[in-house]
Amino acid sequence: MEESSAAWASLNSGVVLSLIAVLCSMVWKNLEGLFFGRHFNRQARRLAAIVDPYLSVTVAEYDGGRMKQSDAYKEVQAYLQRASCDAGGGVRHLKAEPAKGADALVLSMGDNEEVADVFRGVNVSWLAYSKPPPENGGYWGGRHGQADRRFYCLFFLERDRDLVLGEYLPYVRRKGRAVMVKNRQRKLFTNLSTEGTDDNGWWCTNLWSHVVFEHPKTFETLAMKPAKKKEIMDDLDAFRNGKEYYARVGKPWKRGYLLYGPPGTGKSTMIAAMANYLDYDIYDIELTSVRTNTDLRKIFIETTNKSIIVIEDIDCSLDLTGKRKKKKKAKDADAAKVGDQKDGNQEEEEEKDKEASKVTLSGVLNFIDGLWSACGGERIIVFTTNHVDKLDPALIRRGRMDKHIEMSYCCFEAFKFLAKIYLSVESHHLFDDVESLLGEVEITPADVSENLTPKSDGDNADTCLADLVKELKRMKAEKAQAALAGGKEAAAVDDDEQEE
Numbered sequence: 447m448e449e450s451s452a453a454w455a456s457l458n459s460g461v462v463l464s465l466i467a468v469l470c471s472m473v474w475k476n477l478e479g480l481f482f483g484r485h486f487n488r489q490a491r492r493l494a495a496i497v498d499p500y501l502s503v504t505v506a507e508y509d510g511g512r513m514k515q516s517d518a519y520k521e522v523q524a525y526l527q528r529a530s531c532d533a534g535g536g537v538r539h540l541k542a543e544p545a546k547g548a549d550a551l552v553l554s555m556g557d558n559e560e561v562a563d564v565f566r567g568v569n570v571s572w573l574a575y576s577k578p579p580p581e582n583g584g585y586w587g588g589r590h591g592q593a594d595r596r597f598y599c600l601f602f603l604e605r606d607r608d609l610v611l612g613e614y615l616p617y618v619r620r621k622g623r624a625v626m627v628k629n630r631q632r633k634l635f636t637n638l639s640t641e642g643t644d645d646n647g648w649w650c651t652n653l654w655s656h657v658v659f660e661h662p663k664t665f666e667t668l669a670m671k672p673a674k675k676k677e678i679m680d681d682l683d684a685f686r687n688g689k690e691y692y693a694r695v696g697k698p699w700k701r702g703y704l705l706y707g708p709p710g711t712g713k714s715t716m717i718a719a720m721a722n723y724l725d726y727d728i729y730d731i732e733l734t735s736v737r738t739n740t741d742l743r744k745i746f747i748e749t750t751n752k753s754i755i756v757i758e759d760i761d762c763s764l765d766l767t768g769k770r771k772k773k774k775k776a777k778d779a780d781a782a783k784v785g786d787q788k789d790g791n792q793e794e795e796e797e798k799d800k801e802a803s804k805v806t807l808s809g810v811l812n813f814i815d816g817l818w819s820a821c822g823g824e825r826i827i828v829f830t831t832n833h834v835d836k837l838d839p840a841l842i843r844r845g846r847m848d849k850h851i852e853m854s855y856c857c858f859e860a861f862k863f864l865a866k867i868y869l870s871v872e873s874h875h876l877f878d879d880v881e882s883l884l885g886e887v888e889i890t891p892a893d894v895s896e897n898l899t900p901k902s903d904g905d906n907a908d909t910c911l912a913d914l915v916k917e918l919k920r921m922k923a924e925k926a927q928a929a930l931a932g933g934k935e936a937a938a939v940d941d942d943e944q945e946e
């Protein structure tokens with residue numbers, strides 16, 4: 447962005463003239479309304495055009511009834527970051543946000559600041575301003591409460607209209623997007639709503655709270671069968687590059703993954719690896735703290751593109767609703783027996799019940815593939831569960847959960863992978879023992895990793911592998927003992943039945 451002080455001075459005076467002209471035109475308009483006909487309004491416009499040769503384009507943060515921050519606004523904001531920091535840009539008050547890197551800050555222009563820009567020799571000027579929310583202004587009275595409405599206004603000469611509208615504005619959006627990608631810090635969101643300031647320092651109700659996402663797990667350090675890992679990575683690649691495909695077949699650009707398997711088999715770890723691979727944000731939904739289906743929809747709308755929306759332990763989250771109802775029924779039955787007397791505790795519990803989640807299966811189904819789910823696009827939805835058999839088939843059918851991935855106990859291939867990562871060994875005389883024991887007992891990658899982690903300075907590959915073999919033998923003995931006890935119990939039951 448070049449800077450020209452002469453152009454800047456002329457633009458400044460131009461903006462002042464614009465304001466005068468707007469005032470003139472308002473006076474004219476009122477006069478016209480009171481005394482004259484339409485003809486005079488046209489004259490007033492002509493006069494205003496002579497006094498003020500500047501046109502303007504306003505980019506609003508939220509447009510009309512839109513619930514999401516407008517992309518154009520974010521792109522203009524990002525584009526203007528650099529201009530705002532230029533010494534000659536004329537911006538005196540800047541806003542700062544944390545950026546990539548420990549000490550870095552992203553600076554942008556504050557409210558009521560103006561910045562000049564030059565595009566192919568054409569001078570333009572941007573003004574940042576805000577307006578208070580309307581008194582009873584629909585959506586503004588709701589989600590955003592008292593938040594001001596923010597705008598960027600672009601001023602340019604009428605003779606530059608075609609260049610500015612046809613080329614400069616698309617250029618600003620493109621550049622803005624590039625800046626956003628460069629400054630982007632990946633985030634891990636949780637649906638803990640907070641009153642406070644948003645990313646830009648404005649007061650509002652945030653439906654999501656976030657921290658910077660910095661998980662070290664990648665596919666390079668995730669132990670699983672290589673063929674299965676490649677299949678998942680290929681699937682993610684196809685999704686990431688599938689914009690045109692999804693548009694062509696008329697499907698929303700989203701994909702559902704169901705990760706299932708026992709605890710410690712790497713489901714959460716897989717999500718972190720996916721996010722790192724795709725460079726996406728993660729929205730981790732705690733379903734039990736979402737009160738209603740409508741709230742679920744609202745928090746969905748607030749998610750951004752290029753994100754993974756996660757509901758962990760989906761069976762437990764939905765069961766809670768069921769249990770709550772069951773418990774209440776049982777309690778009501780008890781109350782009926784003792785004469786329907788409500789004590790303080792009961793009232794308190796009923797109050798808690800009211801506050802508890804009322805999200806239903808149909809609410810979740812709608813969330814995954816209802817009409818609202820198509821808003822935005824480029825989103826991956828991941829459910830995890832330890833009990834796939836407990837899930838309602840409707841929830842996990844293809845189309846909702848497109849890819850089902852079983853995360854299983856540690857196989858020999860996964861073990862070798864972990865040994866290489868943790869101990870830097872690719873072969874060892876204890877490998878044979880480990881292989882045969884892994885065929886007999888079920889151990890999670892989490893437990894294998896723990897055994898392969900050196901605990902003291904004296905620990906090395908030999909001691910860690912010996913520890914693992916010892917652990918596997920202990921598990922094998924325990925299994926044999928359990929089988930024996932099970933056998934004896936079954937025999938005892940048989941005897942009892944025969945005696946009867």
Ligand SMILES: Nc1ncnc2c1ncn2[C@@H]1O[C@H](COP(=O)(O)OP(=O)(O)OP(=O)(O)O)[C@@H](O)[C@H]1O
Binds near residue numbers: 707710716895
């Ligand atoms: N396949 C794997 N490769 C590498 N490390 C793994 C793998 N599986 C688990 N781990 C390690 O084990 C630990 C626990 O894994 P994780 O939390 O992903 O399990 P989970 O399947 O999500 O368990 P839960 O069902 O209890 O949530 C992690 O610290 C991770 O480093």
Ligand SMILES: [Mg+2]
Binds near residue numbers: 714715758
């Ligand atoms: Mg987990």
